[in-house]
Amino acid sequence: MLLWLLAILIAAAVAPTVNRVVGSLGGGSLGGWVLAVVPAGVFIALLRLWPSVVNQQDVSVFVDWVPALNLAVSLRLDGLSLLFGLMVTGIGALILVYAGAYLKGDDRLGQLWMLLLLFMAAMLGLVLADNLLTLFIFWELTSITSYLLIGFNSDRPESRASALQALLVTGGGGLVLLPGLILLGLAGNSFEISTLLTSAEPIREHAFYLPMLLLILVGAFTKSAQFPFHFWLPNAMAAPTPISAYLHSATMVKAGVYLIARLHPILGGTAEWFWMIASVGAITMVLGAVLALRATDLKQVLAYATISVLGTLTMLLGIGTEATLVAALAVLVAHAFYKGGLFMVAGAIDHSVHQRDVRELGGLRMAMPATFAAACLAGCSMAGVLPTFGFIAKETWYESVGHVAGSGFLAASILSNVGLVAAVGFVCVKPFFGRRTESTRHAHEGGLAMWGPPVVLGIAGLALGLLPTRISELLAAGSGAIAGRAVPVHLALWHGVNVTLLLSLLTLAGGITLYWILRQGQLHRLKPYFYFFEGVTQYGPSRFYHWLLRTVNQFARGQTAMLQNGYLRFYLFTMVGLTVASVWMALGGELRSHLKPMPFDVRGHEVLLACLILAAAVVAVRATTWLLAVGALGVVGYCVAGIFVLFGAPDLAMTQFVIETLTVVLFVMAFSRLPEFRRLSTSATRGRDALIAVVAGATITVLLLFAMTVRSSHPISDYYLAHSVSEAHGRNVVNVILVDFRALDTLGEITVLAIAAIGVYSLLSLRPSKQADGEGDAAEGTEVSLRKGVPGTQFDSTAGHAADQEGV
């Protein structure tokens, strides 16, 4: 199984090359056929495992990844995984072919194939994963790849915004999902789903049951576009149609449904499970169907219809009787076939006439006969007309929901299906019948790669309807995996005349009537209802999303403006203030017990040195000329060197003397070119700063005294003293530490010095051109204004860059 994933990933890696090679050989879009071989191969490999899976023999792979973290790449193929895996690879192969035709001649075709294959690998991994964390990683990978796919037309702002919205909603859901999965893993004491299955009972009675269920459901609902997170799916239609056909009908949006199904045997069967999932699903189902009729864009109609079906699946899984589980899988399979096909039909129409507005379309059946045939097959399945698989799915659905006593679920189901039948009218009838319109006059059929895939899906839907025995096996295995026990499934096309059939007929009649009303332009009569739904649904969550996005951005801007205000002293003040505050918070209580009187043992010359340092510091602070300040700084440095001499550190003293001299010389050289001190601040500011400085200084004094009382009795330098001669053969221990024991540190120090030297050299050698002409002092007004007038010159940018680095 790992090989399958690897094969798809390799195909993704070589997709751009394949595109180039095939393109240069004059093959045009044939690369799609070449690449489709890989998912088709995986599809066949999955089919070969069908018999063993159907006989309840799961296939699994276990690779220990990070044992210390309980991370394992474990994959398992059971009925549910097989069902999803076949959809992912089968439809994926068709989509690759279709995408080749759809984006024929586009430079980005290779990129599209690559992203589609990457997504396919992520999705396949998601449905095969047997470890919660592996599952989560693939889950997130689908979010990221779908972000890239939705934003495929990256030059269009609305496309980018839609991609970001999808990422924020599904990625945010993923963030919520992760703690849910971790809670589940903790409660079940394992992250392996197959192990968790054996401890379902304790997990359902665990104290964390409700929180984990809520967290996981938020993740699943965002991914599967359930109310109130449904708004991202219609916007995601900004993607090119092959992507919508793949992600937003058959795969990605089903991931949430898959998760609910996968965890059903562990978490399902409780009242919380039933009410939360079934009710959200029912709301989404009705909402999607109503909003589908409001839309005029072909893809939007399909997107809302998809939301409706996703709601159906969620509802059926929430109800969770054996019959509804089977029905959910049947609807899932039927939907994958017909919705994938219909999206491709919509794409073919768009590709041919560059128009997706239903009102502008008409009369295409003669111009695009193959597409029309595909639309008919898919439309019949969507409307649930005999003898398609869609009919069987709907029968099973009605039948199963009808047995849930006293519920409005059946009514909601019929209501949503009436809407879907009417939507079929808009997608499959309106564009093809009637007179040709202005937009469709020059319509023409696309190539085989364009109409072939939807026809294949349509025929498959029909074939499954006529011969439902084989698929029954798979549905039995799949629903067995969801239910956690064997479920007998006997699908048949004809059940005889019963209540369910009558309900189906009623649905069809209602849908056709609704379509007829809407087509007759009687829309205004229904408008108030639509506005009601629009207000409740489209605007509510969507507006909240935009408000949230705006507010977060505003907050970030405001916070940045406040904290990063450009005043260096403000940053310093923050740092010093926080340090002082945290020191006092840490010391607070312990100070009194630790501070004990220390022997005040000083000698005269030491006092003299200390006083000299303090006096020089005061002079440096109060100096009105730079020369005095630099001189005072030098005095401080020499006196510190003196202290080093007195307390047994001659090496330090020598270094300090040399460096101090260098520093003073350097300062004098540079400062002679700089202006005299100006007094820039008011006395109030100076008083405030003095207070801050004194408090900080006093804190350091106290901290230092405190540090000296808590000193351990065994300094680590004993080791250096003892081993200096025996191991490093040197008698000056300080030198030995620098060049031997801690030689790497010294190397680092030398590196810093070298980098600083390079910085100094490059700053000095990059002279502004004016300067080179000897046009006088740098501070001269005219030159300054000239330099200010020419931003972005070489020197400016370098200086700015260096300043940034310094800031870091």
Next chain:
Amino acid sequence: MDILLAITVGGLYAAGIYMMLRRNVVKLLIGLGLLSHAANLLLFTAGGLVRGRVPVVPDEGAWPLVIVADPLPQALILTAIVISFAVLAFALVLIYRTYQTLGTEDLDELKATDT
């Protein structure tokens, strides 16, 4: 002596911080210099003071027989002195060039990266 040096270190810190809070970029440099001295002295004092006993192993022994000054803080400070010199030199040149280019030493006029 510990107390005296602790007070000295505190005084140097106060002076350094005060100077770094100035708007004048030249004063900021002086403050940086004071602060690095303060930090060195802080390390030195915190490492423990031993009068006049250099951490050198006498010729006739394998290790010092009497208590000597702690060599470890000294090694640290030696590194710190050199690094702070590098930082000071770099900052000095940076400020010098900034002044040449922009003609101001007032930090409040250097708030944005674009001139």
